[in-house]
Amino acid sequence: MSAALLVEQLLNGLQFGVMLFLMAAGLTLIFGVMGLINLAHGSLYMIGAFAAAAAAGWTGSFFLALVAALMAAAIVGALVEMLVIRRLYDRDHLDQVLATFALILIFSEGTRFLFGSLPLYIDTPDLLSGPTMLPGGIEYSKYRLFIIAVGLAVGAGLFWLIARTRIGIQIRAGEADREMIAALGVDIRKLYTMVFALGAALAGLAGAMIGPIQSVEVGMGEPVLILAFVVIVIGGIGSIKGAFIGALLVGLTDTLGRIMLPQLFGMFMDASSATTVGASLASMSIYILMAGILLFKPSGLFGGQS
Amino acid sequence: MRRETILNIAIPGILLATALIAWAMGETYIITLATRAAILALAAVGLNIALGLGGLVSFGHAAFFGVGGYAMGILAFHAQNYMPLWGVIEGTKSMPIIWLVAIVASALTALAIGAMSLRTSGVYFIMITLAFGQMLYYFAISWPTYGGDDGMSIYLRNDFPGVNTLVPLNFFLICFAILAVVMVLADRLGKSAFGLALQATRQNVARVEAVGLAPYRLRLVAFVISGAVTGLAGALFADLNRFVSPSMLSWHMSGEIMILIILGGIARLSGPVAGAMLFIALEYFLEDLSHYWHVYLGAILLGVVLFARGGVVGLILGREVAHD
Numbered sequence: 001m002s003a004a005l006l007v008e009q010l011l012n013g014l015q016f017g018v019m020l021f022l023m024a025a026g027l028t029l030i031f032g033v034m035g036l037i038n039l040a041h042g043s044l045y046m047i048g049a050f051a052a053a054a055a056a057g058w059t060g061s062f063f064l065a066l067v068a069a070l071m072a073a074a075i076v077g078a079l080v081e082m083l084v085i086r087r088l089y090d091r092d093h094l095d096q097v098l099a100t101f102a103l104i105l106i107f108s109e110g111t112r113f114l115f116g117s118l119p120l121y122i123d124t125p126d127l128l129s130g131p132t133m134l135p136g137g138i139e140y141s142k143y144r145l146f147i148i149a150v151g152l153a154v155g156a157g158l159f160w161l162i163a164r165t166r167i168g169i170q171i172r173a174g175e176a177d178r179e180m181i182a183a184l185g186v187d188i189r190k191l192y193t194m195v196f197a198l199g200a201a202l203a204g205l206a207g208a209m210i211g212p213i214q215s216v217e218v219g220m221g222e223p224v225l226i227l228a229f230v231v232i233v234i235g236g237i238g239s240i241k242g243a244f245i246g247a248l249l250v251g252l253t254d255t256l257g258r259i260m261l262p263q264l265f266g267m268f269m270d271a272s273s274a275t276t277v278g279a280s281l282a283s284m285s286i287y288i289l290m291a292g293i294l295l296f297k298p299s300g301l302f303g304g305q306s
Numbered sequence: 307m308r309r310e311t312i313l314n315i316a317i318p319g320i321l322l323a324t325a326l327i328a329w330a331m332g333e334t335y336i337i338t339l340a341t342r343a344a345i346l347a348l349a350a351v352g353l354n355i356a357l358g359l360g361g362l363v364s365f366g367h368a369a370f371f372g373v374g375g376y377a378m379g380i381l382a383f384h385a386q387n388y389m390p391l392w393g394v395i396e397g398t399k400s401m402p403i404i405w406l407v408a409i410v411a412s413a414l415t416a417l418a419i420g421a422m423s424l425r426t427s428g429v430y431f432i433m434i435t436l437a438f439g440q441m442l443y444y445f446a447i448s449w450p451t452y453g454g455d456d457g458m459s460i461y462l463r464n465d466f467p468g469v470n471t472l473v474p475l476n477f478f479l480i481c482f483a484i485l486a487v488v489m490v491l492a493d494r495l496g497k498s499a500f501g502l503a504l505q506a507t508r509q510n511v512a513r514v515e516a517v518g519l520a521p522y523r524l525r526l527v528a529f530v531i532s533g534a535v536t537g538l539a540g541a542l543f544a545d546l547n548r549f550v551s552p553s554m555l556s557w558h559m560s561g562e563i564m565i566l567i568i569l570g571g572i573a574r575l576s577g578p579v580a581g582a583m584l585f586i587a588l589e590y591f592l593e594d595l596s597h598y599w600h601v602y603l604g605a606i607l608l609g610v611v612l613f614a615r616g617g618v619v620g621l622i623l624g625r626e627v628a629h630d
Contacts, residue, residue: 105604
């Protein structure tokens with residue numbers, strides 16, 4: 001494998017990991033603060049993507065589309081939190097799983113009703129289309145670099161928000177002891193709605209940014225949701241740092257596995273069965289990674305005692 | 307008799323009666339729907355052993371359902387193409403052998419997945435079972451020998467000694483008989499020393515350990531039994547459709563099996579049957595009513611979870627408390 005191809009695949013893995021981080025950060029935050037397992041997080045990703053596609057269609061501006069996606073996902077997230085999710089905080093995980101599974105059914109069919117079953121596409125903005133030259137003479141897609149940059153910036157912003165701001169202190173306090181911070185005069189219901197809307201906005205942003213790379217369609221959030229679960233299980237549920245490390249691990253493992261495993265098997269098998277075995281193993285690689293990590297750390301890399 | 311015991315006989319009785327009346331009226335499609343309900347109920351009875359008795363929220367039971375389905379598919383595929391598997395195993399069209407293979411294969415899968423997943427608990431367990439289910443799903447998609455993404459068709463329904471399985475009612479009766487037998491066994495399991503210990507692990511792990519039992523082992527055994535029952539249901543489901551595809555392994559399937567239990571009533575013996583009948587009926591009537599029937603299904607499910615936690619059986623029995 002040439003160095004250029006390797007760098008390209010590493011960057012692809014990084015881009016995928018950064019996308020997963022945007023999803024996983026919201027999930028892990030919502031679980032950490034409210035103790036809620038939210039399957040409908042993938043629906044918020046889908047809503048972001050559809051909102052972006054619709055806004056890009058009306059205005060022709062990709063950046064307005066990103067703003068629309070953020071707002072749509074945050075608003076839907078806040079509404080859902082107030083109408084449904086709020087009733088689930090004191091329930092057991094089974095009820096949470098089922099209720100949010102019901103939300104997926106409603107959101108998916110609702111979106112199909114509004115937008116139809118045909119996939120939508122978002123054009124890459126002119127400013128970001130085409131390749132750019134990296135140092136060392138390697139060409140790489142400008143748009144994917146943009147995703148990596150936005151993802152890293154959002155990640156840094158999130159760390160700053162949690163570690164340095166007043167609201168971050170409240171969020172961390174909410175994780176530790178919700179009665180205590182309610183007693184100290186923090187409006188815990190408002191805080192929960194805000195955290196949920198923040199997580200939703202991150203998912204919406206991820207969905208909108210993936211629009212120019214993949215098609216925008218109903219059900220697009222589900223594979224990403226499950227990968228985000230794998231990420232936070234690896235990283236430790238509730239830990240933003242764990243979500244970041246886990247997302248990069250999963251992104252790189254998946255991308256590199258798909259390229260390298262078939263080649264690896266090609267060294268001692270004939271080409272067609274190497275492709276078959278390699279591709280099958282590659283599709284399982286992240287789950288094998290997860291199982292391996294759990295064998296040594298049952299509550300993830302950065303998780304507390306589960 | 308306790309009212310729940312009456313329900314445990316009455317609810318499967320309604321399913322049997324539905325199929326018999328449909329047969330008398332020549333409504334083949336209704337018999338097929340009743341067969342589907344019986345098979346899905348069997349899958350849910352299986353999940354209920356882990357979920358209801360053991361409190362293990364497995365979101366990956368589609369893995370066992372699909373392994374059972376593929377066990378049937380692979381055996382029948384080799385039999386119908388006269389191409390022995392690895393040059394040795396000829397494949398078979400005989401249902402009892404297929405069931406046995408499906409049970410063993412799904413039990414082994416459950417042993418592997420359970421051994422790793424049960425090291426964790428709570429949300430981790432939910433997510434890990436989900437992830438392992440997806441792992442098998444993607445494996446089935448990317449493995450081309452047995453149809454990959456497209457799945458594979460079996461031309462003729464498999465044989466059962468002495469019965470013409472091509473007659474819809476006969477196949478229904480086979481599935482119903484299995485469901486009835488498994489329900490009786492599940493009932494006895496729940497009341498056995500093992501079942502009581504298992505239910506105790508759901509309520510208080512520390513006390514179970516204190517009396518010298520190993521919760522991990524109890525849960526693993528329950529998980530394996532649960533997976534094996536769901537795997538058997540998968541083999542029957544594949545036989546009903548004469549088709550196996552990765553969608554049997556998808557997480558929607560896991561969710562659906564779980565929904566059946568919740569609609570019917572968790573930790574109730576007849577809950578899965580009531581849930582499966584209700585689910586099939588909803589599918590049948592709502593699909594007619596609207597192309598977007600999943601919206602209504604979602605709304606009903608949300609309503610049951612938020613406001614009617616006992617499901618159908620819970621509603622009928624009113625305040626009478628479930629097993630715990």
